[in-house]
Amino acid sequence: xxxxxxxxxxxxxxxxxxxxxxxxxxxxxxxxxxxxxxxxxxxxxxxxxxxxxxxxxxxxxxxxxxxxxxxxxxxxxxxxxxxxxxxxxxxxxxxxxxxxxxxxxxxxxxxxxxxxxxxxxxxxxxxxxxxxxxxxxxxxxxxxxxxxxxxxxxxxxxxxxxxxxxxxxxxxxxxxxxxxxxxxxxxxxxxxxxxxxxxxxxxxxxxxxxxxxxxxxxxxxxxxxxxxxxxxxxxxxxxxxxxxxxxxxxxxxxxxxxxxxxxxxxxxxxxxxxxxxxxxxxxxxxxxxxxxxxxxxxx
Amino acid sequence: xxxxxxxxxxxxxxxxxxxxxxxxxxxxxxxxxxxxxxxxxxxxxxxxxxxxxxxxxxxxxxxxxxxxxxxxxxxxxxxxxxxxxxxxxxxxxxxxxxxxxxxxxxxxxxxxxxxxxxxxxxxxxxxxxxxxxxxxxxxxxxxxxxxxxxxxxxxxxxxxxxxxxxxxxxxxxxxxxxxxxxxxxxxxxxxxxxxxxxxxxxxxxxxxxxxxxxxxxxxxxxxxxxxxxxxxxxxxxxxxxxxxxxxxxxxxxxxxxxxxxxxxxxxxxxxxxxxxxxxxxxxxxxxxxxxxxxxxxxxxxxxxxxxxxxxxxxxxxxxxxxxxxxxxxxxxxxxxxxxxxxxxxxxxxxxxxxxxxxxxxxxxxxxxxxxxxxxxxxxxxxxxxxxxxxxxxxxxxxxxxxxxxxxxxx
Numbered sequence: 001x002x003x004x005x006x007x008x009x010x011x012x013x014x015x016x017x018x019x020x021x022x023x024x025x026x027x028x029x030x031x032x033x034x035x036x037x038x039x040x041x042x043x044x045x046x047x048x049x050x051x052x053x054x055x056x057x058x059x060x061x062x063x064x065x066x067x068x069x070x071x072x073x074x075x076x077x078x079x080x081x082x083x084x085x086x087x088x089x090x091x092x093x094x095x096x097x098x099x100x101x102x103x104x105x106x107x108x109x110x111x112x113x114x115x116x117x118x119x120x121x122x123x124x125x126x127x128x129x130x131x132x133x134x135x136x137x138x139x140x141x142x143x144x145x146x147x148x149x150x151x152x153x154x155x156x157x158x159x160x161x162x163x164x165x166x167x168x169x170x171x172x173x174x175x176x177x178x179x180x181x182x183x184x185x186x187x188x189x190x191x192x193x194x195x196x197x198x199x200x201x202x203x204x205x206x207x208x209x210x211x212x213x214x215x216x217x218x219x220x221x222x223x224x225x226x227x228x229x230x231x232x233x234x235x236x237x238x239x240x241x242x243x244x245x246x247x248x249x250x251x252x253x254x255x256x257x258x259x260x261x262x263x264x265x266x267x268x269x270x271x272x273x274x275x276x277x278x279x280x281x282x283x284x285x286x287x288x289x290x291x292x293x294x295x296x297x298x299x
Numbered sequence: 300x301x302x303x304x305x306x307x308x309x310x311x312x313x314x315x316x317x318x319x320x321x322x323x324x325x326x327x328x329x330x331x332x333x334x335x336x337x338x339x340x341x342x343x344x345x346x347x348x349x350x351x352x353x354x355x356x357x358x359x360x361x362x363x364x365x366x367x368x369x370x371x372x373x374x375x376x377x378x379x380x381x382x383x384x385x386x387x388x389x390x391x392x393x394x395x396x397x398x399x400x401x402x403x404x405x406x407x408x409x410x411x412x413x414x415x416x417x418x419x420x421x422x423x424x425x426x427x428x429x430x431x432x433x434x435x436x437x438x439x440x441x442x443x444x445x446x447x448x449x450x451x452x453x454x455x456x457x458x459x460x461x462x463x464x465x466x467x468x469x470x471x472x473x474x475x476x477x478x479x480x481x482x483x484x485x486x487x488x489x490x491x492x493x494x495x496x497x498x499x500x501x502x503x504x505x506x507x508x509x510x511x512x513x514x515x516x517x518x519x520x521x522x523x524x525x526x527x528x529x530x531x532x533x534x535x536x537x538x539x540x541x542x543x544x545x546x547x548x549x550x551x552x553x554x555x556x557x558x559x560x561x562x563x564x565x566x567x568x569x570x571x572x573x574x575x576x577x578x579x580x581x582x583x584x585x586x587x588x589x590x591x592x593x594x595x596x597x598x599x600x601x602x603x604x605x606x607x608x609x610x611x612x613x614x615x616x617x618x619x620x621x622x623x624x625x626x627x628x629x630x631x632x633x634x635x636x637x638x639x640x641x642x643x644x645x646x647x648x649x650x651x652x653x654x655x656x657x658x659x660x661x662x663x664x665x666x667x668x669x670x671x672x673x674x675x676x677x678x679x680x681x682x683x684x685x686x687x688x689x690x691x692x693x694x695x696x697x698x699x700x701x702x703x704x705x706x707x708x709x
Contacts, residue, residue: 192418192420194416194417194418194419194420195420195421195422195423197376197381197414197416197420198414198416198420198421198422198433199422199433199437200381200408201379201381201408201412201413201414201491202408202409202413202414202433202434202437202481202485203404203405203406203407203408203409203410203434203437203438204405204437205405205437208437212422213422216424217422217423217424
């Protein structure tokens with residue numbers, strides 16, 4: 001008879017105490033969500049209202065008006081007729097294959113998530129660039145946000161806020177915000193030290209240095225971050241549909257469970273079309289502003 | 300170092316800069332005179348500047364020279380506190396720069412000092428005119444006024460017509476002109492130039508040096524100029540400070556540095572300098588040996604014999620220089636029958652040079668002349684003579700007594 005020793009078997013914690021820890025944490029969180037859930041939900045009410053308003057706007061307006069608005073935005077940002085034409089064709093196909101409404105829903109949530117990510121991510125990135133301490137605190141958090149499986153943080157979010165649009169937005173933002181934070185930080189840190197010194201030497205205040213030198217010079221990098229954020233938000237659409245976010249993700253989810261290959265493919269392609277549209281437009285916009293800023297040799 | 304603290308515009312006293320985790324704790328060791336290497340090995344701290352004392356006077360071009368790593372860029376950034384000193388005092392027009400708070404420092408930087416950078420430090424996203432006007436924009440001057448002024452300065456550096464270009468569209472030399480115009484546009488009295496011309500190719504560099512000298516004639520700013528190039532330092536500097544490993548090796552006029560290097564380090568620097576181009580007549584000239592002020596030929600002859608020379612420099616009654624005369628010529632005149640001519644009439648007019656003529660230019664004249672070349676100011680004032688012998692000894696670098704006495708004359 002062999003005696004169990006720490007040499008042959010990993011010295012595990014007692015099963016009973018492990019269960020106690022789980023129960024303790026679960027109960028504590030459940031109590032917390034019961035006590036605070038409603039007030040926290042109230043905080044997100046304005047976000048929900050905006051989300052609902054945007055979705056309604058896109059769904060109730062006539063399709064040709066929405067399409068015209070989209071094309072106007074695309075052309076305004078990219079100044080490219082080819083790209084605008086491509087977008088028209090893609091959206092007409094989407095509508096023809098019966099995915100117009102879901103596409104509008106997805107577009108509205110992606111727009112909100114992107115705006116929220118920029119509004120939160122750029123200031124966080126600035127804070128990170130300004131202080132090494134902030135960077136050393138935020139970097140591991142970003143690592144967790146990017147590697148932790150989305151399902152894991154869906155659980156507490158759903159426990160706290162239930163299923164619906166707002167938890168979906170939160171989940172998408174958690175997943176999609178790291179690139180814009182990281183690249184804002186990087187862009188600001190990469191700004192030519194001498195240019196920044198020049199601003200300081202002429203007596204610029206910290207705000208004048210940030211708004212007049214650092215942000216404009218970091219803009220190409222920040223735009224790359226925003227582009228990445230949009231792409232990641234779109235890739236979260238299917239997972240978000242698991243917690244009740246309506247849009248292109250739900251049919252995809254349905255086709256996985258029921259093995260509807262064609263339905264999954266069509267909706268997947270619609271997501272791809274949206275992604276390419278967002279990507280090309282934001283990149284064309286970034287390039288255009290960059291060329292204008294840098295002067296370029298062709299000017 | 301000369302003690303002129305009463306009139307100096309900028310005074311630096313006991314300036315120390317230590318880089319590292321806890322600079323103040325290292326300071327006593329630095330002040331004890333421990334070497335830079337020993338401190339780095341023992342504590343991991345780098346001594347950037349070690350007990351710097353400087354007096355910079357209004358209207359001069361003060362050059363700080365040193366090789367890379369000597370601390371010169373660190374030093375210049377202390378004047379406007381882009382780098383904070385570890386210890387010491389910097390006074391500008393009586394204001395203690397080190398004690399200014401953030402707001403006061405901003406005001407100080409806006410109005411007292413401006414800066415030109417090695418790699419220009421222009422803002423790539425602003426047009427040339429916006430770059431030049433940057434200092435005024437920071438000050439809150441309204442757009443019309445600042446653009447008008449920026450246009451004037453752009454014109455002054457010869458870049459009119461480039462207003463709407465972006466810096467990336469200009470050549471290096473043009474970009475640095477923009478940098479210079481930006482610095483001048485704020486009307487600051489003090490100009491900090493951090494290796495301003497080092498990134499330019501030699502031809503453009505000397506062009507920019509000429510332009511700076513020309514602008515300085517007109518503007519009379521106080522310029523602190525950093526360089527690693529001794530030729531540049533000698534060319535534009537009124538005073539040169541040589542920095543080595545964060546310590547001052549020597550501070551002095553270009554001539555002093557050239558002719559009397561304080562230590563082996565400076566000497567090694569000076570060795571390769573083309574002295575003929577840098578040294579001027581007034582530095583090496585000596586008082587004339589035989590100065591003839593008499594009208595009387597016999598008296599002149601007597602004086603020449605007394606001094607053992609067979610030539611002399613003739614002056615008229617008003618002490619104006621007339622020319623050179625030889626003993627032979629006087630003797631011939633005396634031997635002639637009838638009334639002798641006056642000494643002034645006999646004197647031969649020979650080529651003269653001005654005090655600021657470089658030895659390089661004097662050399663041909665001196666070789667053609669059998670006698671030392673007279674140095675005469677534009678207004679006719681006789682200053683001294685340059686002999687071939689002096690020139691040879693100065694150019695050869697022989698540190699003999701003659702040369703010393705020549706160089707030390709005011």
